[in-house]
Amino acid sequence: MHLEAMKIHVALGDWLAAQPGPVAGVFLTHLHPDHLTGLADVAAGTPVFAGPGEAGERALVNLFLQSNIDRALAGKGPLAAWPFAAEAGGAFEGVVDIFGDGSAWALWVPGHTGGSTAYLLRTSGGPVLLTGDACHTRWGWDHDVEPGSFSSDLPRSAGNLARLRRLAAEHPGLDVRLGHQR
C-alpha cells in the first residue's frame, strides 16, 4: 500500500476545525489503512459505520496492517455494520437508505473487501457517488477494470464495479469520486 508515499493534502483535523460542528458519525468504505488515517482526528466516541464483516476480515494484507487499523479505530464508538437488505430491482447486492429519506444510501459492493461499501449522496451540489476502492483510479473506471492488488475476490469486484458504472451511465449528472483519484 506504500503508506509512506501517501500525501496528505489537507489533514482531516484542519478541515474539521473549519466546520460549524462536530462530526456525528463516520461512514467507511472499507477498513484498509489508507482509508482510515483521518480517523485519528475524529473525536472519541464518534460512531463508525462500515460494511458487514469488515472488522473481522483477516486477509493476509490485514494481518500485516491490523495494528494500523486497530489504532485508527481506538476510542471510537463501536463499529456498526450496515444491515444490507436485498434491493428489489437487483441493481446492487444490498442497499441501506441510511436516514430513511433517500438522501444518503449505502450500497454493498463487495469484492475489493467483503464489506466494501459505496455511498450515494444527495448534496446541495447534486448527486455524488463515493466508490471507495470498488474503483480507485480514473483509468480503472473508464476501462471497466477493477482493482487488482489487495482485493479479496476479483470476480465479485468486477461484477460490482459494473453495477456502479451502470448506475453512473443511467445518471449522467452523477459526480463520481473514486477511491484514490478525482
Ligand SMILES: [Zn+2]
Ligand atoms: Zn482498499
